[in-house]
Amino acid sequence: MKTTLISGAAVLALTTGMSVAQSLEFPIGEGEFNWDSYQSFADSHDLSGQSMDITGPWTGADDALFSNVIAYFEEATGASVNYSGSDSFEQDIVISTEANSAPNIAVFPQPGLIADLARRGEITPLGEETSSWIAENYAAGDSWVDLATFSGPDGEELFAFPYKIDVKSLVWYVPEQFEEAGYEIPESYEELKELTQQMADDGVTPWCIGLGSGAATGWPATDWVEDLMLRTASPETYDQWVSNEIPFDDPAVVNAIEEYGYFSKNDDFVNGGAAAVATIDFRDAPSGLFSFPPECYMLKQATFIPTFFPEGTELGTDADFFYFPASSEEDLGQPVLGAGTMFAITEDSEAAQAFIEFLQTPIAHELWMAQSGFLTPFTEANAAVFPTDAQRSLNEILTDATTFRFDASDLMPGEIGAGAFWTGMVDFQSGSDAESVAAAIQNRWDQLN
Amino acid sequence: MDNIAGTKSSLTWATHISVVFLVVIWLVPTIGLFVSSFRERDQISASGWWEAPFPVELTARGRTASTAEQEGDLFVVTGNIYDDEEAASYFPDGGSDVVAFGTRGVNPTEFEAGTTADLGDGETLTVNADGTYRWETPEDPGDRGQRVYFAAESPPEFTLANYRQVLTADNMDRAFINTLTVTVPATIIPILVAAFAAYALAWMDFPGRGLLIALVVGLLVVPLQLALVPMLDLHNRIGIGQSFMGIWFAHTAFGMPLAVYLLRNYMVGLPRDIIESAKVDGATDFQLFVKIILPLSLPALAAFSIFQFLWTWNDLLVAKVFLPSDDASKVMTVKIADDLLGSRGGDWGILATAAFVSIAVPLIVFFSMQRFLVRGLLAGSVK
Amino acid sequence: MPVVLQGILTILIGVGGCIAYFYFSNLVLDKVIFPAKGENAGRNINRANQVRPWLFLFPAIFVLGLYLVYPVVGSLIRSFYGRDGQEFVGLTYYALLFSGGDFTRAFLNNLLWVLFVPAASTFIGLVAAQLTDKLSWGNLAKSLIFMPMAISFVGASLIWKFVYANDAEIGLINAIRASLGFENPIDVLQIPFWNNFFLMVILIWIQTGFAMVILSAALRGIPEETIEAAILDGANPWQLFFKIKVPQIMSTIVVVWTTITILVLKVFDIVYTMTGGNFGTEILPSYMMDYFVTSKGYASAIAIVIMITVLPVMIWNIRQARREMR
Secondary structure, three states, X not given: OOOOHHHHHHHHHHHOOOOOOOOOOOOOOOOOOOHHHHHHHHHHOOOOOOEEEEEEOOOOHHHHHHHHHHHHHHHHHOOEEEEEEOOOHHHHHHHHHHOOOOOOEEEEOOHHHHHHHHHOOOXXXXXXXXHHHHHHHEOOHHHHHHHHEEEEOOEEEEOOEEEEEEEOOEEEEOHHXXXXXXXXXXXXXXXXXXXXXXXXXOOOOOEOOOOEOHHHOOHHHHHHHHHHHHHHOOHHHHHHHHOOOOOOOOHHHHHHHHHHHHHHOOOOOEOOOHHHHOOOEOOOHHHHHHOOOOOOOEEEOOOOHHHHOOOOOOEOOOEEEEEOOOOOOOOOOOEEEEEEEEXXXXXXXXXXXXXXXXXXXHHHHHHHHOOOOOEOOEOOOOHHHOOOHHHHHXXXXXXXXXXXXXXXXXXXXXXXXXXXXXXXXXXXXXXXXXXXXXXXXXXXXXXXX | OHHXXXXXXXHHHHHHHHHHHHHHHHHHHHHHHHHHOOOOHHHHHHOOHHHOOOOEEEEEEEEOOXXXXXXXXXXXXXXXXXXXXXXXXXXXXXXXXXXXXXXXXXXXXXXXXXXXXXXXXXXXXXXXXXXXXXEEEOOOXXXXXXEEEEEEEEOOOOOOHHHHHHHHHOOHHXXXXXXXXXXXXXXXXXXXXXXXXXXXXXXXXXXXXXXXXXXXXXXXXXXXXXXXHHHHHHHHHHOOOOOHHHHHHHHXXXXXXXXXXXXXXXXXXXXXXXXXXXXXXXXXXHHHHXXXXXXXXXXXXXXXXXXXXXXXXXXOHHHHHHOOOOOOOOOHHHHHHHHHHHHXXXXXXXXXXXXXXXXXXXXXXXXXXXXXHXXXXXXXXXX | OHHHHHHHHHXXXXXXXXXXXXXXXXXXXXXXXXXXXXXXXXXXXXXXXXXXXXHHHHHHHHHHHHHHHHHHHHHHHXXXXXXXXXXXOOOHHHHHHHHOHHHHHHHHHHHHHHHHHHHHHHHHHHHHHHHHXXXXXXXXXXXXXXXXXXXXXXXXXXXXXXXXXXXXXXXXXXXXXXXXXXXXXXXXXXXXXXHHHXXXXXHHHHHHHHHHHHHHHXXXXXXXXXXXXXXXXXOOHHHHHHHHHHHHOHHHHHHHHHHHHHHHOXXXXXXXXXXXXXXXXXXXXXXXXHHHOOOHHHHHHHXXXXXXXXXXXXXXXXXXXXXXHO
16 A cells, blocks of 8 residues: 555545435345345345445446446445446556555456556455355355466466356347248257258348447357357367467468358348448347347347347247357367456455455345346356346256356457457458468467567 | 620629539538438438428338228228337337338338238238228138238428437536546646746747757657657556546647647737836836736637647547546547447437537637637738 | 536636736835835845746746646656556656557658648638638638537547448448449548548648637738739739749748647547547557556657657747747
């Protein structure tokens, strides 16, 4: 704490009187929530008068959902919490840690970035206890611990707490439109391609794809490529790709990018034509599913996307999903791609520690599960609070997976996974060929050291 | 003579027309933003802002009732499509005339209103302009009515809902106050500092004066990008970090060359005899400055403050670097660029409103103080 | 609102501090260090007057030095050091700059901006100035064309999104295309090479008013006799404008041109909000911001390149200023 009086006063001035008491989304004590865990947390934590800041990548609708969860933490502890989201979170957090104006907790969408900051000693390790808690309570706990463990100034430690997991290998559709047009849900990757072609032949547009995401424009395409990687190459190849043991312009990767191009670069296959894909915002892309006539029939996006469906859309009836199918020709199992956000303490305080403990209660998970777009490997969280069967069955995709891989771009070094890969995909979308794009990304990777 | 007068008047007409043309081109984009900020999301995506005064054709869907009456072999369902909750939800102000309808999402306007559509298998459906329908089917519909898509005109609608949303829910109010907090000190402080320096450079004799003036002129050009990395490092080292304090300093410094330059150019032009005679009367430089130079330089001071105000109000880069990125200190430009543009990417009404809120104050300042601005500009750049 | 209070406090401290500084430093100089009485009164007054200019100048020089002169040196040094600012890497970043395709693209785009935006703004501004000068409603027209000057680059970008949008129901350009019978909307921000010009239009839209206002004043400053003489000699309006008026105000045109050129090299907002540097529209200021976080050394090297690009303008400006002073 080297901050001087001036900035101390400034921070104080900024934070006091900021938080407005939020109304609680679900009445305490009602429903199938584990309210006991809430009560015991509330009883053991009193942070009245304290305040803390959290920053993260969630803006708009997601921001509102998370704020609803925070409200319970505030209610339980008496602390006030200010959450702010930004589209350029990845840049902002680096600048603010250097400027000593870091929030207490930062929500990282990408483990790669945590590794950087942990190495520089900007992040407070969470300790053995949290580490073993995750290992015991999360499904496949050890792999989550591995994912959040980085080398810091004092060696390998757990630096982040995974909370809110997304499964990415999903295709969203409107059952009624499929029914009217007589389309069947594809069982294999080959059938998916046939269906795509068939829709185009029928004169309708199969896909909505949007890569726009402010400073992070391009990332939805990286999800496509990763999923296609898992369907055209072995998981081992995928791992080698992530760690750069095979170059980015390896034929396997180039092939996956070209597979993505099969869908996204065909004017007949995507809403608005291939050129529109790069600028349509990913949060905007789903609207095409719900217009009449439908602007598209399918959308490949992660579990969080229903948050951006039109208000009142009921999962299971108005919209549903199917597993982005695996290849029937190649024996690669049922691969599932996933990702998750990680909470890390960037400015230690009592409230920040308490918040991480709060995340270890079932109620913290259930509160978001009961809203929308939330999955968790926390086995004690009650799946009954999911508002629809559709969301419950999402969990099954997670459990049925024979191969689970974490989002490659999130694991690559920040400059690649949150930079060159994104912009490279935009270049590819707007005309460059797969090989030169992949070579350019590899070139950036070579320059890293 | 007639001939000359003729070409002259045609030239005048050409001038009028070209200026009108130019003004229209210059104004149209802003008008588009302004109009859009009062329109609803559905209307914006259904028709362009230039069609805002006209009704919009919206495509909606609903479901017929399922309680059938048997008429011979047929089951007949009648009712009004606007009685369906889903259909009505598209038209909060009550439904208007149905233009066309259909039963398949692929072709929601397959049949004209009032005609009878043959749905195959002996099924028919008629939807009239007033929303009443008659569905005939050989089989008992059970508990599920027929899906109906239809297009109906929605009257033009202007609303303040976007403004309410932006100013209350989207934290723009906070950003507005933050912008103001950045702008006011960053406008006022440099004026005084610069005025003293400008006076020294204009009316005091000392070695190195020419060199200093040249330096100021040179610094006018230094790209502020250069300052970002070293100054943020420095702020971090001395403990200011990212804070309002830091951005006030930064804006003060970045505005300084222009302030000194503008004010010096203006002060040099002040009448020499007034200053000389005041000196003869025994006024000190400080008195001279406060009592004579400052009041006389008001137009230039006003011009610079307008400039600096617009510049700091509209700045994105300095705010992104020197202010923390949380909602508590985001200014409007950052708020729009890093938050709304993404999370509200497709919500054009909200975006337009946010933009309009952010440009309203500068526009008011601009139109009310234009005279000073022009005068100051001229003092600075026309000799 | 504590922040507002803090702001008011800052204004008070800032303004009060300035006044107090100037007042008391003068007082100290005159009464304590070099008192204008006693045996050395005359000498003291002279000495005090030699020191006084520096009292007046000190605060300005201090912030200028700190925020504008020091960074030139600071950035230069930073650009020789690695990612964390520890390890010396020499000219590596400069070598990297000129080996990478991205930088070349940003540099060339920037060159386009520097050439096209000032030229177009000045030209349209000049024409607008000439046209509006004669009209009864000229002042109104001027004020409307001048208006975008007050709009932020972010606001202007949003305004133009309503013109460029890839949707015939929102974007004006596509609406016009649709009414002309073209079927598919196009995204003008993705047309290779030309998309740069669509971005430049936004800046031209903002800057033309500035050029117009200054040039219009310059046009009015041309002596009546010159114009009358030309008319008597039978010059037609075109000749009058291009052969007589334009050469007369050439120096003002140059000032306007260079002012806009300098501005162009600072603007990153438009590219940031419109395309984020994608689709081959990266320019140096936005390219620098891409690296601002990940590699400060590289970002500093880019800043130095921007600095070198404006150097000729700077030198020209200084020479001009010195000539005027003589």
